[in-house]
Amino acid sequence: MGWRGMLFTMVAVAFLACSTGKGIVVNVNFDRLSGLEKDDRVIFENNSAGHVQSVQYNADGTYTVQVAIDEGFVSAATEYSQFQVVEDPDRQGRKSIRVVLSRQGGAPLADGATVAGTPAEEDLAAKIRRELDAGIDFLKEKMEQIGRDIQSFPESQEYQDLRKSFKDFLRSWYSWLSGNN
Numbered sequence: 001m002g003w004r005g006m007l008f009t010m011v012a013v014a015f016l017a018c019s020t021g022k023g024i025v026v027n028v029n030f031d032r033l034s035g036l037e038k039d040d041r042v043i044f045e046n047n048s049a050g051h052v053q054s055v056q057y058n059a060d061g062t063y064t065v066q067v068a069i070d071e072g073f074v075s076a077a078t079e080y081s082q083f084q085v086v087e088d089p090d091r092q093g094r095k096s097i098r099v100v101l102s103r104q105g106g107a108p109l110a111d112g113a114t115v116a117g118t119p120a121e122e123d124l125a126a127k128i129r130r131e132l133d134a135g136i137d138f139l140k141e142k143m144e145q146i147g148r149d150i151q152s153f154p155e156s157q158e159y160q161d162l163r164k165s166f167k168d169f170l171r172s173w174y175s176w177l178s179g180n181n
Helices: 003-019 071-076 121-151 157-178
Strands: 024-030 041-044 047-057 063-069 081-087 095-101 114-116
Touching: 024 081, 041 063, 041 071, 047 071, 063 071, 063 095, 071 095
Parallel strands: 024 114, 041 095
Antiparallel strands: 024 063, 041 047, 047 063, 081 095
């Protein structure tokens, strides 16, 4: 190989070295991490798309996770990306961050951007289920209370007068409808 070949090879290696590592870092805020750790994977469409660089516990009880997105997956990090802590599908007992696009398009996230993490579908479904169950229990309790109140409704004179007025109204309305004025 001549000097031109060596020069070409050195330029190509330098170009490749400079072109790799052009991923981005995104700070993702979570209320709960469920065991996510530094060096856990970032996954996009079942592909390894980066890794967790750091996990920081904040004074307000939240977490900030610094996520490195590899160059080939930078386009998956947009304003419509959702970052979720999930079980790593390929590493039993480990967590990962799954990147999900809620819709196509959107402005790309800048290097160093900070976004809010979203609960994984399983967590969200469980939360909704718990809230629905609590709401149903509340409604059931209120309906039972209304039933008890109706059963114990006093047979007062006011009630009797109202009942008689209502019956009189129904009789006169029925009579009017049937043409027996």
